[in-house]
Amino acid sequence: MFSEEQLAQFRKDGFFSVPNFFTPAEVAVMQDELERFKQEGLVRNVATEGDGTTHSDTKKNLQLCPTWPHSPRFKALPFTEKVVSAISELIGDPARLRLDQVFLKPARDGAGTNWHQDNAYFQVNDPMRGVAMWVAVHDATIANGTMHMIPGQQYEKLEHTRDPHSDHHIRCYPDESQEVPCELEAGGVVFFAYGTPHCTKGNNTDKDRAGLAYHFVHADHPTHDNNPAPMPYLSGDLAKGGVEEYGEDQRGKWEQMVAEFNKKPVSV
Numbered sequence: 001m002f003s004e005e006q007l008a009q010f011r012k013d014g015f016f017s018v019p020n021f022f023t024p025a026e027v028a029v030m031q032d033e034l035e036r037f038k039q040e041g042l043v044r045n046v047a048t049e050g051d052g053t054t055h056s057d058t059k060k061n062l063q064l065c066p067t068w069p070h071s072p073r074f075k076a077l078p079f080t081e082k083v084v085s086a087i088s089e090l091i092g093d094p095a096r097l098r099l100d101q102v103f104l105k106p107a108r109d110g111a112g113t114n115w116h117q118d119n120a121y122f123q124v125n126d127p128m129r130g131v132a133m134w135v136a137v138h139d140a141t142i143a144n145g146t147m148h149m150i151p152g153q154q155y156e157k158l159e160h161t162r163d164p165h166s167d168h169h170i171r172c173y174p175d176e177s178q179e180v181p182c183e184l185e186a187g188g189v190v191f192f193a194y195g196t197p198h199c200t201k202g203n204n205t206d207k208d209r210a211g212l213a214y215h216f217v218h219a220d221h222p223t224h225d226n227n228p229a230p231m232p233y234l235s236g237d238l239a240k241g242g243v244e245e246y247g248e249d250q251r252g253k254w255e256q257m258v259a260e261f262n263k264k265p266v267s268v
């Protein structure tokens with residue numbers, strides 16, 4: 001699925017971007033789902049006043065984690081063929097889904113997510129056997145605080161402490177002079193290893209900006225974060241489209257939902 005150049009960048013830098021990984025029809029469904037989350041109050045502000053506990057009135061980092069219990073769409077998405085092939089190529093089989101979440105930075109007062117390595121949470125013994133797929137649900141630019149990465153540090157275990165600007169996150173302090181912004185049009189994706197330090201910055205523009213993140217892990221490299229998530233198999237002999245874990249086969253559902261949504265007349 002990926003070119004030798006993309007795979008070489010993944011091994012060397014710990015991340016690479018893929019423009020247009022999702023089609024405009026798929027992006028329309030993601031944006032519609034994000035609007036629903038907002039309207040139904042499903043996202044909550046995790047940004048704090050710098051003391052780790054008092055929620056900020058002025059800065060908003062709106063999160064829903066996990067999304068799958070609230071969203072048949074985002075539950076089905078990772079079972080789509082191109083996602084399964086991508087993850088299988090990056091971390092090998094059998095691959096499992098560990099977590100899915102949404103980060104929404106509202107217009108003007110959107111707060112970033114501070115520097116961290118996902119492996120500080122997941123604690124996998126090989127930080128290249130876990131990978132995240134971060135999807136730009138809206139165009140993600142430097143101005144609206146897109147993802148930033150530190151290349152080549154995926155094998156270094158950085159010290160993490162409580163992030164005073166969030167009610168539950170931890171953070172590290174990498175050398176920011178090395179940071180690389182990943183600007184992506186909506187539908188673009190950045191794949192990055194569990195060990196890769198990354199962050200997002202604030203959104204001071206006049207439009208919302210959201211990222212949809214899925215975290216995958218090789219089944220032989222278990223996470224050690226004591227989270228009782230169902231962790232469906234996406235590839236390998238135990239992959240049954242989520243029947244075992246979710247009670248229903250998810251394969252083909254995303255494609256169906258995208259087709260149905262896009263033939264729906266738009267109400268004015």
Ligand SMILES: O=C(O)CCC(=O)C(=O)O
Pocket residue numbers: 103112113118132134198199200211213
């Ligand atoms: O979108 C964001 O603000 C942060 C995403 C992130 O840190 C992650 O997916 O691990």
